[in-house]
Amino acid sequence: DTEVTQTPKHLVMGMTNKKSLKCEQHMGHRAMYWYKQKAKKPPELMFVYSYEKLSINESVPSRFSPECPNSSLLNLHLHALQPEDSALYLCASSQEDFGGNIQYFGAGTRLSVL
Amino acid sequence: AQKITQTQPGMFVQEKEAVTLDCTYDTSDQSYGLFWYKQPSSGEMIFLIYQGSYDEQNATEGRYSLNFQKARKSANLVISASQLGDSAMYFCAMREGNFGNEKLTFGTGTRLTIIP
Numbered sequence: 637d638t639e640v641t642q643t644p645k646h647l648v649m650g651m652t653n654k655k656s657l658k659c660e661q662h663m664g665h666r667a668m669y670w671y672k673q674k675a676k677k678p679p680e681l682m683f684v685y686s687y688e689k690l691s692i693n694e695s696v697p698s699r700f701s702p703e704c705p706n707s708s709l710l711n712l713h714l715h716a717l718q719p720e721d722s723a724l725y726l727c728a729s730s731q732e733d734f735g736g737n738i739q740y741f742g743a744g745t746r747l748s749v750l
Numbered sequence: 751a752q753k754i755t756q757t758q759p760g761m762f763v764q765e766k767e768a769v770t771l772d773c774t775y776d777t778s779d780q781s782y783g784l785f786w787y788k789q790p791s792s793g794e795m796i797f798l799i800y801q802g803s804y805d806e807q808n809a810t811e812g813r814y815s816l817n818f819q820k821a822r823k824s825a826n827l828v829i830s831a832s833q834l835g836d837s838a839m840y841f842c843a844m845r846e847g848n849f850g851n852e853k854l855t856f857g858t859g860t861r862l863t864i865i866p
Contacts, residue, residue, distance in 0.1 A: 666850075667849060667850055667852070669854075677858075678841055678856035678857060678858055678859055679795065679841075679854075679856055680856075681853055681854065681855075684850070684851065684852070684853075686849070686850030686851070687850065691850050691851050692851060692853070724793050726793075726795060728795075730849075730852075732849035732850075735800065736783050736785070736800035736802060736845070737783070737845065737849050737852060738785070738797055738800055739785075739797070739854055740797060741787075741794060741795035741796075741797075742794070743792065743793055743794040744793040744794065746793065
């Protein structure tokens with residue numbers, strides 16, 4: 637089972653709203669990732685959590701706030717977003733092994749900021 | 751400088767034919783990983799195949815094989831006997847760094863369309 641579950645699938649929010657994206661995996665993976673994908677572009681890394689600690693922040697604006705409450709759950713809190721933040725947000729997880737530390741992705745949350 | 755280059759924005763292939771998607775990469779690391787992902791219009795990134803930089807044999811997974819030429823820094827994906835369900839966007843990606851501090855960098859992708 638290589639399932640990563642993301643909720644909600646779609647989200648529409650105003651620039652003054654506060655919302656959260658959720659990502660869950662039950663594969664025992666100890667690294668989790670957030671990516672942002674604009675239309676017709678490749679995914680771009682935002683954050684990496686390793687063993688529930690933030691290890692990489694790719695200079696993401698503070699209006700995006702990640703949280704890793706436990707090893708199975710990753711949240712992305714959104715506040716005061718801009719229309720240019722509209723994108724597909726993908727979550728992934730991986731474990732350290734001899735098979736490449738493959739990152740398995742969820743189906744994503746399509747975010748529209750009005 | 752781009753680390754992953756996919757030079758084919760789009761490809762059209764007849765059903766049941768084989769197709770090769772090109773990918774070249776650039777890194778000064780000795781240890782790295784190369785991946786191919788498929789992204790249908792639904793948005794999910796589906797892992798297809800992995801090749802480690804120290805692997806001497808080309809990776810294979812069912813109808814997918816990776817033609818790894820280290821000296822040329824290329825990692826082309828070969829899909830044999832293409833099917834209509836193979837129509838999707840395909841991304842080549844490179845992993846650098848150690849576990850917990852890994853970065854996956856994607857190419858710009860190739861949109862593959864299988865013609866009946």
